[in-house]
Amino acid sequence: xxxxxxxxxxxxxxILLAIAVLSLLSLLIACTxxxxxxxxxxxxxxxxxxxxxxxxxxxxGDKLNIQPKVESSFDLSDMTYLWTYYNTQDANRQKTDKRxxxxxxxxxxxxxxxxxxxPVKLSDGEYTLVFTAKSKSTGFFQQNVTSLLTKSxxxxxxxICKENEEGNTDVDLFLHxxxxxIPDVIKNTQGKALPGQPRxxxxxxxxxxxxxxxxxxAAANFLCITTEKDSAYWIRALDCKTIKTLSNFNYxxxxxxxxxxxxxxxxxxxxLTNQGIFHGYTASQHGNGILGEQEGYGASTHVVQSVGxxxxxxxxxxxxxxxxxxxxxxxxxxxxxGKKTYVNGKPVMFxxxxxxxxxxxxxxxxxxxxxxxxxxxxxxxxxxxKKVLYEISPDVDxxxxxxxxxxxxxxxxxxxxxxxxxxxxxxxxYAVHQNKVYSYSLxxxxxxxxxxxxxxxxxxxxxxxxxxxxxxxxxxxxDYLIVGTQTGNTYKLYFYNIVGGxxxxxxxxxxxxKGILKSLGYIDPTVQDLDDGAVAPLLDE
Numbered sequence: 329x330x331x332x333x334x335x336x337x338x339x340x341x342x343i344l345l346a347i348a349v350l351s352l353l354s355l356l357i358a359c360t361x362x363x364x365x366x367x368x369x370x371x372x373x374x375x376x377x378x379x380x381x382x383x384x385x386x387x388x389g390d391k392l393n394i395q396p397k398v399e400s401s402f403d404l405s406d407m408t409y410l411w412t413y414y415n416t417q418d419a420n421r422q423k424t425d426k427r428x429x430x431x432x433x434x435x436x437x438x439x440x441x442x443x444x445x446x447p448v449k450l451s452d453g454e455y456t457l458v459f460t461a462k463s464k465s466t467g468f469f470q471q472n473v474t475s476l477l478t479k480s481x482x483x484x485x486x487x488i489c490k491e492n493e494e495g496n497t498d499v500d501l502f503l504h505x506x507x508x509x510i511p512d513v514i515k516n517t518q519g520k521a522l523p524g525q526p527r528x529x530x531x532x533x534x535x536x537x538x539x540x541x542x543x544x545x546a547a548a549n550f551l552c553i554t555t556e557k558d559s560a561y562w563i564r565a566l567d568c569k570t571i572k573t574l575s576n577f578n579y580x581x582x583x584x585x586x587x588x589x590x591x592x593x594x595x596x597x598x599x600l601t602n603q604g605i606f607h608g609y610t611a612s613q614h615g616n617g618i619l620g621e622q623e624g625y626g627a628s629t630h631v632v633q634s635v636g637x638x639x640x641x642x643x644x645x646x647x648x649x650x651x652x653x654x655x656x657x658x659x660x661x662x663x664x665x666g667k668k669t670y671v672n673g674k675p676v677m678f679x680x681x682x683x684x685x686x687x688x689x690x691x692x693x694x695x696x697x698x699x700x701x702x703x704x705x706x707x708x709x710x711x712x713x714k715k716v717l718y719e720i721s722p723d724v725d726x727x728x729x730x731x732x733x734x735x736x737x738x739x740x741x742x743x744x745x746x747x748x749x750x751x752x753x754x755x756x757x758y759a760v761h762q763n764k765v766y767s768y769s770l771x772x773x774x775x776x777x778x779x780x781x782x783x784x785x786x787x788x789x790x791x792x793x794x795x796x797x798x799x800x801x802x803x804x805x806x807d808y809l810i811v812g813t814q815t816g817n818t819y820k821l822y823f824y825n826i827v828g829g830x831x832x833x834x835x836x837x838x839x840x841x842k843g844i845l846k847s848l849g850y851i852d853p854t855v856q857d858l859d860d861g862a863v864a865p866l867l868d869e
Contacts, residue, residue: 370401371400371401371402371463371466371468372399372400372401373398373399373400373401373402373461373463373468373469373470374398374399374400374470375396375397375398375459375461375470375471375472376396376397376399377394377395377396377397378394378396378459378472378474379394379474380474380475381474381475381476381477382394382457382474382475382476382477383476383477383478383479384448384450384476384477384478384479385448385478385479385480385481386448386449386450386451386452386478386479386480386481386482386567387448387449387480387481387482387510387513387516387517387567387568388448388481388510389447389510389516390447390448391445391446391447391448392444392445392446392448392476393443393444393445393446394443394444394446394457394459395442395443395444396442396443396444396459396461396472398442398461400461400463402463402465402466402468406463406464406465407461407462407463407464408440408461408462408463408464409440409441409442409459409460409461409462410437410439410440410458410459410460410462411437411438411439411440411441411444411446411457411458411459411460412435412436412437412438412457412458412460413435413436413438413455413456413457413458413476414433414434414435414436414455414456414458415433415453415454415455415456416453416454416455416456416475417453417454418433419433419456435458438457442461444459448476448478449517449567450476450478450567451478451480451566451567452478452479452480452483452566453477453478454475454476454477454478455475455476455477455478456473456474456475456476457473457474457475457476458471458472458473459471459472459473459474480565480566480567481501481503481510482501482510482513482565482566482567482568483549483565483566483851483853484503484505484851484852484853485501485502485503485504485505485850485851486501486502486504486848486849486850487499487500487501487502487513487529487531487551487848487849487850487851488500488501488502488819488821488839488841488845488848489526489529489553489845489846489847489848489849490526490819490841490843490844490845490846491525491526491843491844491846492512492515492521492842492843493817493842493843494521495524495525496520496521496522496523496524496525497514497521497522497523497524497525497526497553497555497846498512498513498514498515498521498522498843499512499513499514499529499551499553500512500513500841500843501513502821502837502839504823504837504839507837507839509839509840509841511841511842513568514563514568517567517568517569518568518569518570522553522555522559522561523555523557523559524555524556524557524559525555525556526553526554526555526556526846526847527554527555527556527587527588527589527629528553528554528588528589528590528629528847529551529552529553529554529846529847529848529849529869530551530552530589530590530591530849530866531549531550531551531552531565531849531850531851532549532550532552532590532591532592532597533549533592533851533852533855533857533859533861533862534547534548534549534610534611534612534855534856534857534862535547535548535549535550535562535592535597535610535611535615535617536597536608536609536610536611536613536614536615536616536617537550537562537564537571537572537615537616537617538616538617538618540571545611545614545615545616546611547610547611547612547857548564548565548566548571548611549564549565549566549851549853549855550562550563550564550565550571551563551565551568551849552589552590552591553590554587554588554589554590558585558586558587559573559574559587560573560574560577560587560590560599561573562577562590562617565851571617572617574587577599577606577617577618577619578606578618578619578620579618579620582603582606584602584603585601585602585603586601586602586603587599587600587601588600588601588602588627588628588629589627589628589629589631591631591633591642591866592610592862592863593633593639593640593641593642593655593657593863594639594640594657594858594863595609595610595612595613595640595657595857595858596608596609596610596613596640596657596658596659597609597610597615597619598619598642598655599619600627600628600629600631600644601626601627602626602627602647602648603622603625603626604622604623604624604625604626604627605622605623605624605627605644605655605659605661606619606620606621606622607619607621607622607623607655607659608620608621610857610862611857612857612858621659623655623659623660623661624646624653624655624661625646625649626646626647626648626649627644627645627646627647628644628645628646628647628688629868630644630645630688630690630691630705630868631643631644631645631691631866631868632644632691632692632693632703632704632705632866632868633693633863633864633865633866634693634701634703634722635693635695635698635701635799635860635863635864636695636698636701637724638701638722638723638724639860639863639864640656640657641654641655641656641657641722641727642654642655642656643655643664643691643703643705643720643722643727644691645688645691645705649681649682650682650683650684650686651663651680651681651682651683652664652680652681652683652705652718652720652727654722654726654727656725662725662726662727663680663681664680664720664727664728664729665680665726665727665728665729666678666679666680666681666729667728667729667730667731667732669731669732678718678729678732680729683707685709685710685711685712686707686708686709686710686716687707687708687710688705688706688707689706689707689708689715689747690704690705690706690747690748690749690868691703691704691705691706691868692704692747692748692749692751692757692867692868693749693751693864693865693866694749694750694751694752694755694770695751695752696750696751696752696753696754696755697755700721701721701722702719702720702721702730702770703719703720703721703722703727704717704718704719704720704749704757704770705717705718705720706718706735706747714734714735714737714742715734715735715737715741715742716732716733716734716735717732717733717735718731718732719731719732719733719770733774735774736774739768739774739776740759740761740764740766740768740776741757741759741761741766741768741774741776743761744759744760744761744766745760745761746759746760746790746791746792746793747759747760747793747868748793748794748795748809748867749770749795750767750795750809750826750829751795751797751807751865752797752807753807753826753827753828753829754767754828754829754830755769755770755771756768756769756770756829757770758779758793758795758809759776760790760793763786763789763790764778764790765778765779765781765790765793765811766778766779767779767829767830779830779831780831781811781822781824781831782831782833782834782835783822783834783835783838784811784813784822784835785813788813788814788815788820789813789814789815790811790812790813791812791813791814791819791845792810792811792812792813792814792819792821792845792847792869793809793810793811793812794809794810794812794847794848794867794869795807795808795809795810795826795867796808796810796848796850796865796867797864797865798850798852798861798865799859799860799861799863799864800852800854800855800859800860800861801854804852804854806825807825807826808823808824808825808826808836809824809826809830809831810822810823810824810848811824812845814844814845817842817843817844818840818841818842819840819841819842819843819844819845820838820839820840821837821838821839821840821845821848822835822837822838823835823836823837823838824836846869847867847869848869
C-alpha cells in the first residue's frame with residue numbers, strides 16, 4: 329500500500345469516527361428533555377422526576393439521592409437502568425493519548441439501578457448526569473440528562489492529622505462554620521490510610537504542580553504529610569488525591585532519603601530531608617512541582633518561617649550537623665551568626681554550628697513587634713542536662729543570635745512535656761507541666777503564670793498545645809490558643825480566642841474524633857499565592 333492510500337485510509341477512518349461521535353451526541357441531545365418518551369404504537373418509555381440541575385457538596389459524606397419515575401409498556405423484569413456521568417467541559421473535547429491517537433472522554437458509570445444514591449466525591453465543577461432506562465428484549469431505551477454542580481467540602485476548615493488504631497496516618501476535617509467533623513478523609517477517599525505514623529503535617533497553599541489529567545501547570549492547596557516510614561505525600565486538598573510522592577518530586581529517584589517536612593516560603597516550596605533541602609517555585613512563579621535544586625547536607629522538622637518584610641526567610645535546625653542555618657527564597661544557604669557575650673565577666677561565644685550536645689525540642693516565631701521579629705529554638709543540653717533557649721533575629725541576608733538563655737531548671741518551662749509560642753499578641757511562650765498550662769515570659773524576667781481555661785475538664789490529659797492564627801482579611805483572621813486532650817483513642821480540641829496571650833472566655837469551638845492527635849492545619853480556598861495567609865503560620869507541632 330503506497331503512502332497516498334495510507335493517508336486516504338487514515339482520513340476515512342477519522343471521518344467515520346467523527347460521524348459516529350456526532351451521531352452519538354445527536355442521540356444524547358435528542359433525549360435530554362424532561363418527561364421525554366421513546367414511543368411506538370405499542371412500546372414506550374417515559375421518564376420523569378428528575379430535576380434540570382442539582383448541587384452537591386463533595387466529600388461531605390452526604391449522598392445525592394434521585395428517584396426517577398419510569399413508566400413503560402415493558403415488564404419490570406425486562407427493564408435495565410444505568411446512571412453515568414462526565415465532566416461537562418470534556419463533552420466535546422478531543423484528546424490525544426501518549427501514542428498520538430485521538431479519543432473522546434467516555435462517561436463513568438455510577439450504578440446500574442433505577443434509584444440513585446451517590447456519595448459525591450468529585451472535584452469542583454459542572455458534571456452531566458445521564459440516566460438510561462432500557463428494554464433488554466427490544467433494545468428500546470430512553471435517556472434523561474441533568475447537570476450537577478459540585479463544591480468540595482475539603483477546601484475549607486481545620487485539618488487534624490492523627491495516628492489511627494492501626495498505627496497509620498490519616499486526617500479528619502473540622503468544618504468549624506457548621507461544627508461538623510468529617511472523619512478519616514484519606515481512608516474514605518483513597519481506600520486506605522497512609523502507612524506509618526505521622527512525622528510532620530503542613531497545609532501549603534498555592535503550590536505549583538503538573539496536573540496529571542491535563543499534563544499542564546496548575547495551582548492548588550495541598551496537604552503535605554511525611555510519615556515515620558520515610559514517605560512523603562503531596563495530597564491535593566480539593567479531592568484528596570495524591571499528586572506527588574518521593575517517586576516523582578525530583579527529576580530522578582533520590583536514594584536513602586528521609587523526608588522531615590514539606591513547607592513553603594514566600595514563593596518557594598521546600599522539602600527538608602536528611603540530605604539537605606530540595607526546593608522549587610510555587611504557583612505564581614510557574615512552578616511545576618519538581619523540586620530540582622538541593623542545598624545543605626541535612627535538616628529536621630524544626631523550622632521557623634519569618635513574616636512581614638522577612639517572609640522569605642527560613643531558619644532551621646539541621647541534622648546530623650547539629651547546626652542552625654538560614655535559607656532565603658532562592659535556596660541560598662548561610663549559617664546563623666553566633667553571639668559573643670560575657671558570663672561572670674568572661675567572654676563566651678555562643679556557637680550555632682556543630683552543637684553536638686544539643687537536642688532541639690521546639691522552635692517557634694514571635695512577631696508581637698513586627699519590626700523586631702524573633703525566632704526561638706529550645707534545646708536540651710544532654711551533657712549538662714539543662715534547657716537552653718536561643719533567640720534569633722532574621723534579616724534580609726542573615727540571621728543573628730540575639731540572646732542565649734539558660735532556663736531555670738526549677739521552672740515549669742524547663743520541666744514541660746509540651747511547648748508552644750505566642751505569635752502575635754504577647755511576648756511569651758507556653759508550657760504544659762503536670763497537666764496545667766503556664767505562660768513563660770520571653771523577656772529577661774522569665775516570669776511564669778498559670779493560665780485558666782474555662783470549659784476544659786480537669787480529668788482530661790493535655791497532649792497538644794498550639795497558637796494557631798490566620799493572616800487573611802479582617803473578616804477571616806483569627807488567633808486561637810488550641811488545647812488538645814487525649815483519652816484512650818479519643819482526642820478532643822478546644823479553640824480559645826486570645827487576648828494578651830491568654831485564653832479569653834469559653835472555647836469558641838470544640839470538636840472530638842478518633843485517633844491519636846498529632847497536629848493541625850488550616851485551609852482557606854480564598855488564599856492567593858504571595859498572601860500572608862499562604863506563608864504563615866509554620867508551627868512546630
